[in-house]
Amino acid sequence: MHIVESIAELRQIRKSYASSVGLVTTMGYLHDGHLSLVNYSRDENDTVIATIFVNPTQFGEGEDFDSYPRDSERDLALLRDAGVDCVFMPSPKIMYPPNFQTKVTIKQVTQGREGGQREGHFVGVATVVAKLFNITQPTIAYFGQKDAQQAVVIRQLIRDLNFPLKMAVCPTQREADGLAMSSRNVYLSAEERQSATVLYRALQATGQAYDSGERNPNTLRAIAQQTVHREPLAYLDYVSLADTESFQEVKSTIENPVLLSLAAKVGKPRLLDNCLLPLSLNNRQDLSRLLGVD
Ligand code: AMP
16 A cells, blocks of 8 residues: 655556546544445445545634544554555645645535535635545545535536546445444543434434425424434534535425435534435435435
C-alpha cells in the first residue's frame, strides 16, 4: 500500500493505474462505516484510493477541528488490511498553500438542514472534494448515506462541473442497537450513548408509519419529532422530509421516494441520521440511483 503526502507523487502513482479506480474520502479515525465504503470499492474496482484529511475549511468557528479524533497509525493498518492500494494523506499546507483563493459554492441543495446549522460547511466540503477528485481522478467515488445532504451536494458538484466519474452512495452502518456509526460517537458519555439511539428509533417509527400507508408529510415529521421529544437528553435541531432530486421540503401528499433526515444534540455531540422512505430503498443500488450519479 502506497502512503502518499505529496500531490506530485500521487499523480505519478495514479498514472500506473489502469481502468477502474474507486475513491473513498475520509477524515480518518476510521470505523466500520468507512470500511464498508472501502469494501464496496474493493469489490467493484481494480484499484482503491483512500484519502485521510481533516479538512479545516469545513469546520466553523467554535467547532471541533482541533479536537477532532485522529489516529493515523490505526487508520493505515485498517486500510492495509482492507486491501487499499494507495492512501493520500496530505497536510493542510499541501491542500491550501499560501495564496490559495478558490471556493466552490453550490446554491440550492446546500440550504437548510446541515447547511442551515453550519455556515460555510458545504463550501469547505465541495471545495476539498473537487480538489480530491482532480488529484486522484477516480472512475467512481464512494460516499456514505450517513451524510445524505453531503451526498446530494457532491452529486450537484459532479453534474455542474462535469467531473468524469460516477458516484455511489452506500448504506449507513450501525451499531447493534441502531446508532449510526460516527467518529464523533466517542464524545458521548455512557448515559448519552443510551439516549443516542433515539434518532434511529425516530426513523424507524416514521418509516413504519410510511410503510403502513401514511403519506401526509406533516404527520410523518410529527412522528419523528415526538419520538425525539420523548427522550430527555435529546434536543432536536431539525426533521426534514425532502424530495430526493430537488432536495426541497415535501409539502403535499408524498408520491415519490423521500429522504427523512434528523439532527439532534445528545449532550455535547450533535448527531445526524436519515433514511429513504420507503424503508426498502436503503441499499447500495437504490441509494446510488436516487442520491448518486450513475
Ligand atoms: P468522514 O470521515 O466523517 O468525513 O466520513 C467519510 C465517509 O464515510 C463519508 O462518505 C461518510 O458519509 C461515510 N460514513 C461515515 N459514517 C458512516 C456510516 N456509519 N456508514 C456508512 N458510511 C459512513
